[in-house]
Amino acid sequence: MSDTPILAQIRSAALARRNWLKAGLASLGGLWLAGCDQLSNNTAALKVLESAEGLTRRAQRLVLTPGQLAPEFKASDISPNFKANGSVDPQDAAYRAHVANGFVDWRLSIEGLVQHPMKLSLADLKARKSRTQITRHDCVEGWSCIGQWTGAPLADLIREAGLKPEAKFLVFHCMDTMGGGGEDNRYYESIALADAFHPQTLLAYEMNGAPLAVPHGAPVRLRVERHLGYKQAKYLERIEAVASLDGLHGGKGGYWPDRGYEWYAGI
């Protein structure tokens, strides 16, 4: 059946209105998207958004007492498949050499604003008092895995090294280069002293009862519970006490913070 002329006219008018509405909504949506993308690349707008990090850090420090522990789990809670992320098999020549001879020549140096700089072998670390904990590793991507970590509490080591009064942060320099490139793409991270002295903060050399494997950061990685995965620096070689993070790499205190992520990784 065909429409009467008047019906056809109404129908086409309705269709035109619908198309107009659709086009209107689409362009409004497009404007919104383009606007948000533009703001996302605008330094001043980003600064406003980034101001939330300071609020988050202060709020969490307010409710989080220095000694408060991250939840610990039972052995039966351990993830059957703990995902390794970031660098999983560094190709840096110096690191390959350490892997080849079982890390016997590897030394961890503790330096910077300390009274007594230290150089520790893997055996030195293992000879010290250790702590074992089963904790949840929370990736910034959204997933979590549970693992058991054994290592030397960082607090003991930095007490031994003796921090100078002007020291405010500990920087962890790693042996892996991210995504190719030179020295500037070396992984690094940093933590505040409050986290450095936390009882669960370890230089971990064992995972799930076995020596730390290469994908998880052999020979030693940082465990700083109460923070996201990217703080848990792997393949450690140097711990530096500093007064400010400004002069290091991108100046934001970590490989990912230099690329837009929060330095305060408790969220």
Add this chain to the structure above:
Amino acid sequence: MAVADVASAGAEEVPDRIYRHSGLTRATHWINAITLFVLLLSGLNIFMAEPGLFIGQYADFDHPAVRIFAAHAADGHLVGVTQIGNSQITTTGFLGVSNNATGHPVARTWPTWMTLPSYRDLATARRWHFFFAWVLVINGAAYLAWNTYVRHIQKDLWLTRQDIAEIPQSVVDHALLRHPTGLAATRYNVLQKLAYLAVILVLVPGMVLTGLTMSPGMDAALPILPWAFGGRQTARTLHFVFAWSLVLFFIVHMVEMVLAGPINEITSIVTGWYRVPKAHSAPHSDKGAV
């Protein structure tokens, strides 16, 4: 019946206009609307970094509750797949695979128009998300504190005995798209009250609490959080469920706004003043029946 009875009984005293929304309610309503929109879109961008949902403390990658991904068909072209439990459906063009700016299908959890930024950027999406999470919390706290203090929530939103008795009638009225008039239109109907209460007391607080549970710092400060939600990954899944529940509320909210008279409804939430629909137009009133 109830709606029409009240409307006709009080017909003489019904004012033309009522001052329905206080300044604080109007301001917090609009801040909340923009905030939830930004949180949804930035949240969907964040989700793209791990486009699966899990139950429990850790992510059991082999057994996701929900997963959105791209696969290659036998002939090599990309297929978008959405998996819920063990069942999979093809969602090419929308979920898993959608067109990029130049119209080519690419592996992407959501289409570009659903994420903020439109391109994949976890770091920036998190910046948007956490800034507006603070806005949501401060704005929501202001709304709840003030409206509890002035007893708006207790007087206008909390269910009365009469409301509970009217639930069946209200369901019928909603199904027939029948809207109250006269005196009945000066108060919220029971399903409307339930929807608003669900948003302000369950869904938005639920978003905040499940969001906090994803923070390793907050889990150390308040271990009751991961315990209460059955683990960080369950909390993340609930965060997602609450978010889409709010989207569902938004859709119903928009449909009801249009059905009830969009000009009057929008005017009331902008200026506070609501024009009370006249009773004589009610198909159900006594006058109409005669």
